[in-house]
Amino acid sequence: KIEYGTNVILIDEERGKRHMTKLREGLRFTTQYGFIEHDEIVKILDGGIITASKGVRYRVLKPTYIDYIMNIKRRAQIIYPKDTAAMLMEGDVYPGLNVLEAGVGQGALSIAILRALGGKGTLTSYELREDFAGDAARFIAEFYGEAPNHDIQVRNIYESIDGEYDRVLLDLPEPWQVVPHLEKGLRQGGLLVCYLPTILQVKSCVDALREAGYYDEISSFELIKRPWKVDGRSVRPEMWTFNHSAFLITCRKVEK
Ligand code: SAM
Missing domain, CATH: 3.40.50.150 (Vaccinia Virus protein VP39)
Structure with a gap:
């Protein structure tokens, strides 16, 4: 499971774009495909799928070292x-x-x-x-x-x-x-x-x-x-x- 307070990688199945976001209780990840509740992401296992409000599927991943380093603000x-x-x-x-x-x-x-x-x-x-x-x-x-x-x-x-x-x-x-x-x-x-x-x-x-x-x-x-x-x-x-x-x-x- 991916916990509150840690980062998660979300990859949309439409364009394969990777987003890194920190999970917080009550917050929402918003995208052109609608939104995903952080409270729902924490229920998904590493490697699982979650669907945004407009129906697009996202892969949910725990960031690797490379994900983390390449996605931070430099x-x-x-x-x-x-x-x-x-x-x-x-x-x-x-x-x-x-x-x-x-x-x-x-x-x-x-x-x-x-x-x-x-x-x-x-x-x-x-x-x-x-x-x-x-x-x-x-x-x-x-x-x-x-x-x-x-x-x-x-x-x-x-x-x-x-x-x-x-x-x-x-x-x-x-x-x-x-x-x-x-x-x-x-x-x-x-x-x-x-x-x-x-x-x-x-x-x-x-x-x-x-x-x-x-x-x-x-x-x-x-x-x-x-x-x-x-x-x-x-x-x-x-x-x-x-x-x-x-x-x-x-x-x-x-x-x-
Ligand atoms: N290896 C780092 C990483 O993986 O994030 C990046 C290092 S960055 C390119 C170079 C750093 O060296 C800067 O933060 C700079 O402030 C520091 N620096 C430059 N001259 C230094 C010195 N004489 N003594 C200690 N640090 C120095």
């Missing part, structure tokens, strides 16, 4: 799920690790890290802007729930890092400014992952990592998701697709 640029998946896998994030992340933005990556940690280990998140940190904390509480192993700090990672981490994941404009602080902030054998929209940022960051002299396996790449249309005999890549999100850099800290 304030900061979020990380696309294909890249989030790669950051967790290439960064080898698993339960029990102590992970540092900066910046937090809207907290999309924070949620993915917390899920990968599975309640074991810790996530420390540095964010420059107090308003973003507050919004992200609310967003994380809404989708992920209580996270006693998560600490969001309003601070500038370009100035310093407190403590030593197993993994550092960076999504901010100048990660090369963080490299000097990783001398103490990332443990030997630990992994660093950076997410960067432009290739000149990649160059500056890789140059700084090489200059530091204690990073091995420095790898820069991008991931392209190319959807295909599969419709009868028409089987081909979609004509219009989202092309570029960002580049990733991964590397491992080793003895100098």
